[in-house]
Amino acid sequence: MATAEQQISWDGVDYPYIPPRELRIHEGLALHGDADEHVDPITHEVLRHALWNVNAEHGNTIMKISGSPICAYGHDFNPAILDERGDFVFFGPFLQYLGAATGSAVKWTLEYRSENPGIHEGDVFLTNDPWVGSTHQSDVAIYAPVFYDGRLFCWVANSLHQWDMGGTAPGGFNPMAVDVFWESPCIPPVKIVEKGVMRRDIEEYYLRSSRVPKLVALDLRAGVTGCTIAVERILGLIRRYGAATVKASMRKLQDDSETAFVKRLDTIPDGTWTEEGWMEVSMPGDRGLYRNRVTLTKTGHTLTFSNKGSAPQQGTMNGVLAAWKGAVVAMLTSQMLYDQMFVIEGAMRHIEFDVEPGTISCATRPASVSGAPALILIQSIGLGGLVISKMLAESTDEALRSEVMSAMGVMAFPIVAIQGVDQRGAGYSSFLLDPVGSALSALPWRDGQDTGGWPWDLQSTMPNVEDNELFYPFLYLWRKELADSGGAGRFRGGNSAELAIVPHKTDAINLFTITSQMAVPAPGMFGGFPSSTNKYALHKGAKVQEQIGASGRMPTAQEELGGEIDWVPAKSFDRVPTPDDVFVCAWAAAAGYGDPIDREPWRVAEDVAAGRVTAAWAAKAYGVVLAADGSVSEAATEARRQSIREERLAGARAWAGEEEA
Known part of the structure; x- marks a missing residue:
C-alpha cells in the first residue's frame, strides 16, 4: 500500500488506471465532435x-x-x-x-x-x-x-x-x-x-x-x-x-x-450509508475472514463510493478498480436507471470513487486477481445494491422506494473449474455455470424469485442439464431448488439450488474450487433473515452405479449417498473425482426483507404447499403453525408469534445485562 509520501501514478502499470478529466490525446488524432444543436x-x-x-x-x-x-x-x-x-x-x-x-x-x-x-x-x-x-x-x-x-x-x-x-x-x-x-x-x-x-x-x-x-x-x-x-x-x-x-x-x-438521474437524486436527502461483507479464505489452508466495505455518500447531486476500511490485498481474493467500479455501475443501472436503456454516462457525471489502493477491492500489482469476478466483484455488486437500497429507502419517490432490495443470491460465485479428457477423447477446460440460476432479492412489495438469475443481467439463464452432459464427461444425479434456502422475511428471499454430478466416460475430472460465502451469509434487509450459504462436497467411493443397480432408483438427496464425505473448502486444487465419486455443489440464496413474523400466514401456507418452505421452518422462522391439512392454525400461530417476540425480548435483555456488567 502506498504511503502518504509516495506519489501514486494511476496509469495502469502498478496502480490501476484512472482517466484524468482531460485525456492526453496526441494531436495527430483528429476527433469528430461536431453535433447539431438540436435534433427533432x-x-x-x-x-x-x-x-x-x-x-x-x-x-x-x-x-x-x-x-x-x-x-x-x-x-x-x-x-x-x-x-x-x-x-x-x-x-x-x-x-x-x-x-x-x-x-x-x-x-x-x-x-x-x-x-x-x-x-x-x-x-x-x-x-x-x-x-x-x-x-x-x-x-x-x-x-x-x-x-x-x-x-x-x-x-x-x-x-x-x-x-x-x-x-x-x-x-x-x-x-x-x-x-x-x-x-x-x-x-x-x-x-x-x-x-x-x-x-x-x-x-x-x-x-x-x-x-x-x-x-x-x-x-x-x-x-x-x-x-x-x-x-x-x-x-x-x-x-x-x-x-x-x-x-x-x-x-x-x-x-x-x-x-x-439528477431528478431522482433530488428526492433523496444527503447522507452516508455503509455495508460490509466478509471474504473467506485467502488461500488454500487459510481460515481467515477479510472485510470488504462499501460506503456511499450523497452530497447534493454527487454520489461518492468508497472502499475505505476494506482489508489489505492478499491471497487469491483480490479485485481491481475496474471490477469494483463495474460492480457499483451494475446496481445503479438496475435500481436508478431502469428506464434509460442502459445509458449510464449521465449518472457517471455525478459519481466519484474515493478508493484506497492496496486493498482487496482495489489491488495493485503484482496481486493475484484472477478470482475477482467470482469473489470480491460479485460481493461488491451485492454490497453496492444494499447501500443504494438504504439510500433509496429514504427517497420521497414511491417508485424509487420500490427498488429497495435485500441481498441478492450468490454474493460469491461457487466456481467449479474442471479440466481433463472428455468422452470424445478431446481435452477440455471450463467451469460450471449452473449457479447463474441465482436467487433474486426480496423487495418491499414482493418475494424474490427462486433461481431467477441476477438483477444486473436481464437475460441470465442456467445451462440445460442435457447440454452440459453433452459438453462435458459427467452425468447429473440431480439439480433441484432447495426449500428454506431463501432468507425468511415479510417478503421471502428467492430460494437457490443444488446439483450433484458423477464423472462419466472418463477416468477422472481435475477439479478446482474458488468461492466465499460458505461461512458468512448475506445479510437480511430491515429485519429479514440472512441467506443460505455456498457448499461443496465430494462423496468418495459413493459408487452410485452399484447403488442404482441394487435399489432400482437414483439417489435424489445428499443423505442418500454413500461413501466418505469430503467437505471441499472454498479454495482447493487437488480434488480428482472418478466415476465412483459424486460431487455436490449448492449455491447461496437471497436474503429476506422485513420481519418474518409480519408475513401474512396465508403466504407461508402457500409456500409450504408449493415446497418452497418446510412446515418446520414455517413454525420456527415465521411463527406460522399449520394443521394436518395444510391450513393455518390461527390460534397456534398467534401463540407461536407471541412466543417469538418474548424470546427476542429475553435475548435482548440478557445481552444488555452482559454489556452493563
Missing part, C-alpha cells in the same frame, strides 16, 4: 432505438459465433457504444459490470496508443490487463474506433470471458495463485486487427498459452466480428442521417440520462 424528437427516437439495436446485434453476433457455454448461458460478455472520448453511449443488456471496464480500456488507448502505434480506420484493439481495462485476465476487452471523414467519430467495444487464457489453473480462476505471475498473462492494449487485417503474430501470441486454443480463437473472432458489424451499422446510420445528427442524438442520450 422523431429522428432522435429513431436513432435511439437504432443505436440500441446496434448494441443488441453486436451481442447476438458474439453469442452466435463464440459457441462457448460461458457466453451462451452465463452471458459473460457485454457490448458497448462509446463516444469519441470514451464516454458511454450505450451498455448492452448482458453482464453489466463488464461494460464499465471497456470504457477504461478505450480511454487508456486514447492516451497511450494515439501516437504510437496510432489509432486508424480499420483497427481493432485488444487487452486483458486488469489494471488497464479488464475485470480479470479472462475477460478480454476488444474494441474498435469508428472513423468518418478522417476523424474518430466513436468507439464500439465488447468484453467476453474467454474459454481459457492459460496459467496454472483451468478456466481462468486460480485458487492457489500467490501473485499475478501464477495467472494468465496480462496483455496491455495491442492491435489485433490493423487496417482491416488480423495480425497473425498477435493472434498466435494470444492463443499460445491457452489449453483450448481453437476454442479461444472462436471467442476472439466473435469479439472482432461483433465490433466489425457494429462499426458497419453505425456508419450506415451516419450515411443516412448525417454525422452531426447521429452525434447530436448520442449527446442527447447522455444528457437525458443525466437529467433523469
Whole structure:
C-alpha cells in the first residue's frame, strides 16, 4: 500500500488506471465532435432505438459465433457504444459490470496508443490487463474506433470471458495463485486487427498459452466480428442521417440520462450509508475472514463510493478498480436507471470513487486477481445494491422506494473449474455455470424469485442439464431448488439450488474450487433473515452405479449417498473425482426483507404447499403453525408469534445485562 509520501501514478502499470478529466490525446488524432444543436424528437427516437439495436446485434453476433457455454448461458460478455472520448453511449443488456471496464480500456488507448502505434480506420484493439481495462485476465476487452471523414467519430467495444487464457489453473480462476505471475498473462492494449487485417503474430501470441486454443480463437473472432458489424451499422446510420445528427442524438442520450438521474437524486436527502461483507479464505489452508466495505455518500447531486476500511490485498481474493467500479455501475443501472436503456454516462457525471489502493477491492500489482469476478466483484455488486437500497429507502419517490432490495443470491460465485479428457477423447477446460440460476432479492412489495438469475443481467439463464452432459464427461444425479434456502422475511428471499454430478466416460475430472460465502451469509434487509450459504462436497467411493443397480432408483438427496464425505473448502486444487465419486455443489440464496413474523400466514401456507418452505421452518422462522391439512392454525400461530417476540425480548435483555456488567 502506498504511503502518504509516495506519489501514486494511476496509469495502469502498478496502480490501476484512472482517466484524468482531460485525456492526453496526441494531436495527430483528429476527433469528430461536431453535433447539431438540436435534433427533432422523431429522428432522435429513431436513432435511439437504432443505436440500441446496434448494441443488441453486436451481442447476438458474439453469442452466435463464440459457441462457448460461458457466453451462451452465463452471458459473460457485454457490448458497448462509446463516444469519441470514451464516454458511454450505450451498455448492452448482458453482464453489466463488464461494460464499465471497456470504457477504461478505450480511454487508456486514447492516451497511450494515439501516437504510437496510432489509432486508424480499420483497427481493432485488444487487452486483458486488469489494471488497464479488464475485470480479470479472462475477460478480454476488444474494441474498435469508428472513423468518418478522417476523424474518430466513436468507439464500439465488447468484453467476453474467454474459454481459457492459460496459467496454472483451468478456466481462468486460480485458487492457489500467490501473485499475478501464477495467472494468465496480462496483455496491455495491442492491435489485433490493423487496417482491416488480423495480425497473425498477435493472434498466435494470444492463443499460445491457452489449453483450448481453437476454442479461444472462436471467442476472439466473435469479439472482432461483433465490433466489425457494429462499426458497419453505425456508419450506415451516419450515411443516412448525417454525422452531426447521429452525434447530436448520442449527446442527447447522455444528457437525458443525466437529467433523469439528477431528478431522482433530488428526492433523496444527503447522507452516508455503509455495508460490509466478509471474504473467506485467502488461500488454500487459510481460515481467515477479510472485510470488504462499501460506503456511499450523497452530497447534493454527487454520489461518492468508497472502499475505505476494506482489508489489505492478499491471497487469491483480490479485485481491481475496474471490477469494483463495474460492480457499483451494475446496481445503479438496475435500481436508478431502469428506464434509460442502459445509458449510464449521465449518472457517471455525478459519481466519484474515493478508493484506497492496496486493498482487496482495489489491488495493485503484482496481486493475484484472477478470482475477482467470482469473489470480491460479485460481493461488491451485492454490497453496492444494499447501500443504494438504504439510500433509496429514504427517497420521497414511491417508485424509487420500490427498488429497495435485500441481498441478492450468490454474493460469491461457487466456481467449479474442471479440466481433463472428455468422452470424445478431446481435452477440455471450463467451469460450471449452473449457479447463474441465482436467487433474486426480496423487495418491499414482493418475494424474490427462486433461481431467477441476477438483477444486473436481464437475460441470465442456467445451462440445460442435457447440454452440459453433452459438453462435458459427467452425468447429473440431480439439480433441484432447495426449500428454506431463501432468507425468511415479510417478503421471502428467492430460494437457490443444488446439483450433484458423477464423472462419466472418463477416468477422472481435475477439479478446482474458488468461492466465499460458505461461512458468512448475506445479510437480511430491515429485519429479514440472512441467506443460505455456498457448499461443496465430494462423496468418495459413493459408487452410485452399484447403488442404482441394487435399489432400482437414483439417489435424489445428499443423505442418500454413500461413501466418505469430503467437505471441499472454498479454495482447493487437488480434488480428482472418478466415476465412483459424486460431487455436490449448492449455491447461496437471497436474503429476506422485513420481519418474518409480519408475513401474512396465508403466504407461508402457500409456500409450504408449493415446497418452497418446510412446515418446520414455517413454525420456527415465521411463527406460522399449520394443521394436518395444510391450513393455518390461527390460534397456534398467534401463540407461536407471541412466543417469538418474548424470546427476542429475553435475548435482548440478557445481552444488555452482559454489556452493563
